[in-house]
Amino acid sequence: xxxxxxxxxxxxxxxxxxxxxxxxxxxxxxxxxxxxxxxxxxxxxxxxxxxxxxxxxxxxxxxxxxxxxxxxxxxxxxxxxxxxxxxxxxxxxxxxxxxxxxxxxxxxxxxxxxxxxxxxxxxxxxxxxxxxxxxxxxxxxxxxxxxxxxxxxxxxxxxxxxxxxxxxxxxxxxxxxxxxxxxxxxxxxxxxxxxxxxxxxxxxxxxxxxxx
Amino acid sequence: xxxxxxxxxxxxxxxxxxxxxxxxxxxxxxxxxxxxxxxxxxxxxxxxxxxxxxxxxxxxxxxxxxxxxxxxxxxxxxxxxxxxxxxxxxxxxxxxxxxxxxxxxxxxxxxxxxxxxxxxxxxxxxxxxxxxxxxxxxxxxxxxxxxxxxxxxxxxxxxxxxxxxxxxxxxxxxxxxxxxxxxxxxxxxxxxxxxxxxxxxxxxxxxxxxxx
DNA sequence: CGGGAATTGACAAAAAATTAACATAAGCGT
DNA sequence: ACGCTTATGTTAATTTTTTGTCAATTCCCG
Numbered sequence: 001x002x003x004x005x006x007x008x009x010x011x012x013x014x015x016x017x018x019x020x021x022x023x024x025x026x027x028x029x030x031x032x033x034x035x036x037x038x039x040x041x042x043x044x045x046x047x048x049x050x051x052x053x054x055x056x057x058x059x060x061x062x063x064x065x066x067x068x069x070x071x072x073x074x075x076x077x078x079x080x081x082x083x084x085x086x087x088x089x090x091x092x093x094x095x096x097x098x099x100x101x102x103x104x105x106x107x108x109x110x111x112x113x114x115x116x117x118x119x120x121x122x123x124x125x126x127x128x129x130x131x132x133x134x135x136x137x138x139x140x141x142x143x144x145x146x147x148x149x150x151x152x153x154x155x156x157x158x159x160x161x162x163x164x165x166x167x168x169x170x171x172x173x174x175x176x177x178x179x180x181x182x183x184x185x186x187x188x189x190x191x192x193x194x195x196x197x198x199x200x201x202x203x204x205x206x207x208x209x210x211x212x
Numbered sequence: 213x214x215x216x217x218x219x220x221x222x223x224x225x226x227x228x229x230x231x232x233x234x235x236x237x238x239x240x241x242x243x244x245x246x247x248x249x250x251x252x253x254x255x256x257x258x259x260x261x262x263x264x265x266x267x268x269x270x271x272x273x274x275x276x277x278x279x280x281x282x283x284x285x286x287x288x289x290x291x292x293x294x295x296x297x298x299x300x301x302x303x304x305x306x307x308x309x310x311x312x313x314x315x316x317x318x319x320x321x322x323x324x325x326x327x328x329x330x331x332x333x334x335x336x337x338x339x340x341x342x343x344x345x346x347x348x349x350x351x352x353x354x355x356x357x358x359x360x361x362x363x364x365x366x367x368x369x370x371x372x373x374x375x376x377x378x379x380x381x382x383x384x385x386x387x388x389x390x391x392x393x394x395x396x397x398x399x400x401x402x403x404x405x406x407x408x409x410x411x412x413x414x415x416x417x418x419x420x421x422x423x424x
Numbered sequence: 425c426g427g428g429a430a431t432t433g434a435c436a437a438a439a440a441a442t443t444a445a446c447a448t449a450a451g452c453g454t
Numbered sequence: 455a456c457g458c459t460t461a462t463g464t465t466a467a468t469t470t471t472t473t474g475t476c477a478a479t480t481c482c483c484g
Contacts, residue, residue, distance in 0.1 A: 011416070015411040016405075016408065079417060079418035080414065093308050093309030093312050097306040100305050101305075171417055174409070180254075188420055190413035190416070193228075195315060199226070199227040199291075199319075200227065201402035206289075206291035206294070208383070
């Protein structure tokens with residue numbers, strides 16, 4: 001269907017558009033022009049129009065964009081109209097934090113299971129979900145038709161677990177482990193490398209003030 | 213000092229170089245060529261050489277790069293030779309997860325305090341650090357010369373707290389709240405917008421299979 | 425110690441992303 | 455209903471980023 005390749009840079013900006021549009025909507029604002037959005041978001045109006053047009057014409061000349069409509073459309077593009085079934089692998093603090101963060105549920109990301117290799121943790125409940133042992137992982141994914149696995153485990157076991165998940169038909173992996181997963185191309189991997197992010201901040205602290 | 217502007221894209225790749233070099237070092241490998249790195253990291257050799265040369269010539273013609281040396285140099289560029297003093301604002305699950313993640317400490321990111329607005333949480337200890345009430349925040353930052361504040365609080369309070377932090381001389385903010393902070397230019401902000409990341413994954417799941 | 429092999433650093437070319445410009449279509453007021 | 459204003463969609467220009475190429479330098483083997 002999709003003709004042209006859409007760059008990840010454009011996709012990465014969509015959630016931010018969605019966020020601002022949501023705020024406008026909550027304020028009861030009906031329409032917005034690319035120039036107004038530009039002022040609020042500190043992005044060029046040209047980029048906004050260009051980005052939106054990658055996916056189709058959502059605006060109207062002389063009028064601008066209807067906030068509600070555009071919000072919904074971007075949501076659809078991002079797949080937020082569908083429900084996603086997720087599991088967490090790794091019931092540590094990070095895993096718990098994600099399960100507890102209710103905003104994901106609100107967006108249709110439904111946590112259906114939590115897994116951990118530590119027998120002491122298994123059986124406990126996190127946010128109403130029982131922690132299961134790792135040997136139930138494969139069956140659970142298949143039976144419950146899990147889309148996305150969230151990897152909040154140490155890098156040492158991440159590669160192995162990711163391989164197992166790939167074998168039982170997972171479609172996407174949200175990877176918090178500090179390794180690059182090499183998986184078949186049909187499996188989508190989104191990395192969240194927190195230490196990389198912190199190092200970037202550290203760099204910018206060091207370099208601040210040097211220039212100019 | 214720094215003459216040319218260095219793009220954030222280049223900076224963002226440095227931590228990954230560091231990670232792979234660390235692995236090579238741990239395997240006892242002494243030297244590496246850009247081509248070898250290219251094979252391991254799935255990046256063009258040209259980009260590796262170009263990136264490294266942005267910061268100076270770390271290699272030697274006919275030999276390649278010395279793993280130990282390059283590892284150290286990239287570490288220095290990223291400011292990992294200095295110690296950073298951090299505080300966590302928001303003692304929820306995410307805040308706790310970050311305090312507990314010992315790899316940051318190992319890199320010189322030292323958690324010196326945890327703050328929360330909930331009186332029920334204050335006084336408790338997280339990973340050996342006592343949770344303090346918010347009204348002690350400003351003084352603590354000044355007295356302990358805190359570099360970086362980690363914002364793991366809801367968006368509603370994030371803007372206000374960030375402003376307070378700016379006033380008491382914070383240099384960097386690692387922002388996990390789902391808002392864009394507008395702060396004076398000398399304050400570095402590094403955003404980790406988890407829901408944006410998850411939406412990106414969702415998009416890629418939806419679009420997978422459509423193309424070609 | 426000399427010559428071929430290896431590999432960087434620098435530069436050039438290509439590709440991608442961003443910004444600017446503008447013709448065109450729709451709204452809005454009179 | 456008409457024309458002026460507004461603001462999109464689109465194409466073109468510019469800038470940035472990435473990739474390719476190659477001369478120059480260093481290593482390494484005999």
